[in-house]
Amino acid sequence: MLGGRIHGVASASVLEVRPAANRTAHDGHSRFAIDPAEVARCEGELLLRGLDLIGFFHSHPGGSPYPSTYDVHDASAWPGYIHCIAAVDAAGRTQTRWYRVEARSWAEAQCEVEKAAIGESPACRIS
Ligand SMILES: [Zn+2]
Numbered sequence: 001m002l003g004g005r006i007h008g009v010a011s012a013s014v015l016e017v018r019p020a021a022n023r024t025a026h027d028g029h030s031r032f033a034i035d036p037a038e039v040a041r042c043e044g045e046l047l048l049r050g051l052d053l054i055g056f057f058h059s060h061p062g063g064s065p066y067p068s069t070y071d072v073h074d075a076s077a078w079p080g081y082i083h084c085i086a087a088v089d090a091a092g093r094t095q096t097r098w099y100r101v102e103a104r105s106w107a108e109a110q111c112e113v114e115k116a117a118i119g120e121s122p123a124c125r126i127s
Helices: 036-049 069-077
Strands: 001-006 011-017 054-059 082-088 096-100 106-110 111-113 124-126
Touching: 001 082, 011 054, 036 054, 069 106
Parallel strands: 054 082
Antiparallel strands: 001 011, 001 054, 011 124, 082 096, 096 106, 111 124
């Protein structure tokens, strides 16, 4: 799950990344699901610190960093959220792409890592 801040319609900053277990009842290699209680708990913890739940990330082991048919269908309930897909090949190389989820489509977004002050984690600005 991705915590951060929304900057209007066209930009957001990812300030925190939180792992979540894949709870899908289907093949966990091609689909994923996060327990709604875990999403609610994460969102509440982020809100207490002035952050929002702005999106999600998942991997495509051995696949491509483009949304699958399942991704587009399953994420239709989350319009307006950021989504990151990391594809990992057999050699361990990772290719990452970012998207803004719409009702029935995913629009590719750009991610720029911002410099951080010493002792702080860098932010990832999505536009
Ligand atoms: Zn996927």
